[in-house]
Amino acid sequence: MSTAIQRDKSSFLYQQVVEMVMEMRSSGTLRAGDRLPSLRSFSQGLKVSIPTVRQAYVELERQGMVEARPKSGYFLKAQNIDVQGPKKATPPRRPRVVNKQSLIEEVFTAIHAPGSVALGLANPTAAHSSDKALARVMRRVLANAGNKAIAYGPMEGFPPLRRQLALSHIDQGLQIDPSEVLITNGAQEAIAIALKCVAKAGDIIAVESPTYFGVLELIESLGMMALEIPLCPDHGVGLADLEAALKKHPVKACVFSSSISNPLGSYMNDERREALVHLLESKDIPLIEDDVYGELHFQKTRSVLAQRFSTKGLVLTCSSFSKTAAPGYRIGWLLAGRFHDQAKRVKRALSCSSSLLNQWTLSEFMASGEYERNIRVLRQVLERYKQRAIALVTEYFPTETRMSNPQGGGVLWVELPSKNHGNDLFHRALDHNISIAPGTLFSPSDKFKHCIRVSYGVQWSDKIEESYRILGELVKEGSS
C-alpha cells in the first residue's frame, strides 16, 4: 500500500489518499458499510502524517462517500442512494376494510420454516443479540425471586420496571410518573389497548402508507377502517396530505411511527412532529405513536417523543423491548396520556398482566445500564449492515431498482422494476429458502405490489450476502 503514494506528484498527498479509497471502493476491496482504517494505522501504512489521512477522510465525508461515527471511526457509505429513493406513495384517499390475513400467515409460516433465511422478519436484535447478558440477569433473578418469579405481578406492571421506564423518558424530555406507565404484552398489545381507548368498530383510523401490517391487522380485528396517508421517505407523513384527509373524512385517531417508520425507515424531524401534534390536538384527534424503532435511529440524538408536544393529553405512546432487547419476552408499554385509567382497565380485561419474570429481568437489565449500552452498539451495527445491504441491492438488483435510505431500524424498502410483483418474488424466493415481506402487506389497498421489504437487521453472514445476490437474480429474471 505504501507504494501508492507518490510524493513527487502534483496532487496533494491527501488527494492521493482520497483517490486510493475511491479505487479500493471501485475494485470492491472496500465495500459499503466497511470501516475505513483508523487514522493511525492508515498513516503508518501509507507513511503519511495523521493530519493528511484525516484531511482525506474529511474530504470523503464532504463528498458523501464516507461518514464519521463518534468513537467508531469512518465508514464507507453506499452510492447513489438518494437519487434512487422510493417514490412517495399516492394511495387512494378513501378508508379501506383490511384483508391481508392469508398472506400474512404465509409470510410468517415461511419465516419460521426451518433453515429459512428470514429476511422477511423485522427482528433487528438479531444483528447484535443481548441474549447472553439477559440470560445472566435472568439466572440472577431466578435465584433471588424464589416463588415470586412465577407469581402474578401487579396488573399495571412490575413497579421497578415502571420506574426504570419513567426514568428513561427523562432523557427524552418527558417527565412521567411511574404510575403513568402501563406494561403490556409487547407494543402490539399497547396499540390494541390504545385503539380500544380512543375508537370503536366502524371508526376511521389514519395510518401511514406504507405502514406496518400488524397495525392493519389490528384495525381489521377491531372492525375499524384504515385511511392511508402517504409517507414521504424523507419527512414522514405529509402534513398537507393529512390535513386534507382530515377535512374529507371523520378520522377518529391516527396510528403513526413518526420517529422511525416501518417499512420505509423514514424520519420526521422534531419541528414537523410538533406541528403534527398541534394539528391533531387542535382537532381533538388522538395520535397513537408507535415508537418501537425510536431508539434505533442513525441520527446524533433520538427524536423527541410526540407526546412531549402534547398539551391536551391526546398522544398515546406505544413501545416495547422487542426491537431493542428481547422480542420473545413480549414486554412493551403504553403511556396513555389522558386515557390512562381507561387503558389500565382494557389491559386487565384483555390479559390481566404481563410476565412478571420477564419484567423483573428487564428492569434489572435497565438498572444496570447494560440495556442502554447494548442499544448503542446495536445502532452502530445496524447502520453498518444498512450500508452493506444498500450496496448489495445496488450491485445485484437491476439498475431501475429504487430503495429507501432508512434513517433507523433494520429494514430496507425496495421498489422493484415494474414488471415484478412482490408476491410473486416472495413465492419464488421461498424456493431458495429465503423469506421476504411482499409490499402488498403494508397497505390495505393494492399499492406497493412491486415492492418488497428486506431486513438487514439480521445476524450477518455469507449466507445473507448470498441471499441478497439470489434475490437480485430473481428480480432480474422477473424483469426480463
Next chain:
Amino acid sequence: MSTAIQRDKSSFLYQQVVEMVMEMRSSGTLRAGDRLPSLRSFSQGLKVSIPTVRQAYVELERQGMVEARPKSGYFLKAQNIDVQGPKKATPPRRPRVVNKQSLIEEVFTAIHAPGSVALGLANPTAAHSSDKALARVMRRVLANAGNKAIAYGPMEGFPPLRRQLALSHIDQGLQIDPSEVLITNGAQEAIAIALKCVAKAGDIIAVESPTYFGVLELIESLGMMALEIPLCPDHGVGLADLEAALKKHPVKACVFSSSISNPLGSYMNDERREALVHLLESKDIPLIEDDVYGELHFQKTRSVLAQRFSTKGLVLTCSSFSKTAAPGYRIGWLLAGRFHDQAKRVKRALSCSSSLLNQWTLSEFMASGEYERNIRVLRQVLERYKQRAIALVTEYFPTETRMSNPQGGGVLWVELPSKNHGNDLFHRALDHNISIAPGTLFSPSDKFKHCIRVSYGVQWSDKIEESYRILGELVKEGSS
C-alpha cells in the same frame, strides 16, 4: 395415648378408637384437614391391631367424619358443611351493563400491598409452589436455547408446547391436533379472543351467577352485556334456568366454568355437562368454557371437557398454567373449535405471540412429567387446606354463616349474616392487612353484597389461621 383403650369395656376396641378420634377432634387436637395417624403407627401407639384401627377409620369414613385419599391416608373432614351451603342465587334475569372497575382496582391494590395477607387472590399454586422445579427447567432452557430464548416465537405458539398440550388432552378423551392449539397470554386472553370470535359489541353473553369478575370486566371492555344464570352450588348452571333465559333473550354466547367454577367451586357432572352442550348447540349458541380450575378437582377423575360433547364445533375451551403451575408466566391456550382460523388472527392482532422462553420452559416441564406430578400433590394439599378453612370459618364466624363446599380450586364462598356487607368487611379487613374479595365483584347486579370470597389456596401458616380468626371477629362485630 395407649392408656385410653380399655380392653374390659363393653364396647368394641374399634369403637373406642372411633370415640378417641372424635374426642381429639372436639378438643381441637385434631383439626379438619389434618391427616390421621397411619394405621401402623396408630396401632403401635394404641397397642391394638392394624385391622382394628382400619375398622375404626372405615366407620369414621362411613359417618362422614374422615375421608380416605388413595396413597395418602385418612383425613379429618370439616363438620356440617352440607347443611350450611350457600343459597342458590336468584339474580334479576335481565342483561346488565357491567361496572365494577373501581372496586376491582381497590381489591388488587390491596392484594399487592406489601405485608398484606392475600386471601382475596385466587392463586392456588401458592399452596404448593413449583417455582424451584420450574426455575431448574428454565435454567436448562436458557443454557440450551442461546439467542432463541429471546427470539420471536411462532404466532400460534411454540410447537413443542402445542404438542404437549394436544397430548395432555388425550387423557381427557379429546383428540386434537397440535395445530388446533392456540397459545395465549393466560386464559384471560383466551377468553377475550374467544368472545371476539363469537360476539360483538351490544351482544348478550350468558354468565354464571356468581362468576369470575375478570369475565365481567372483559364483557364490559368489549361493549357486550352480561346475563346472569343462577349457579347451583351442587350442580353448576341450572339447565332449566338457562333454557328459560335463552327463550327470553337473544343470547349470543355463554361463558361458563362447568368443571370447577369460581367463586363457588361448584361442579357439574358429565351427564349434565353433555346436556348443556347439546342444549346450546341445538340453538347454535357457542359455549366458551373457562376450564382453568378443571385440573384442581377433588373428585376421583377430572370432568370431561365440554368440548368433548360438541358435534358442531361451537365449544371453545380456554385454559392456562396460571392455576396449576406458573401464574406469572402468563401462558394459556385456546381450543377454538370451528373458530380456530379466526382465533389465530385475533391473537396475532392483539399481541402477536406469547413469551417464547416461558412456553419453552413449560413444554419441557410437561414433557418431563413433573407438571402432572405437581398437580397431583397440589390437589391433595388444596383439599386439605379446604377442610381446614371450612373448619376455621365454622369455628370463628357467627353460626348463621353459610359457605360453599368447593369441589375443587382454592377459594371458599362465604355468605355472611345478613347485616354484613362484603364491601364493608373488605375495607375493615384491610385495616388488619388482610385482603378478601367482596361478593359484589362476582355479579354485574348488586347480588352477593353480603358474600365474600376467601382463598385457602395459599401458603398455609399461623398467620393465615389468625387471619381467618380476625375475619370471623370482624363479621361478628358487623352482625351485632
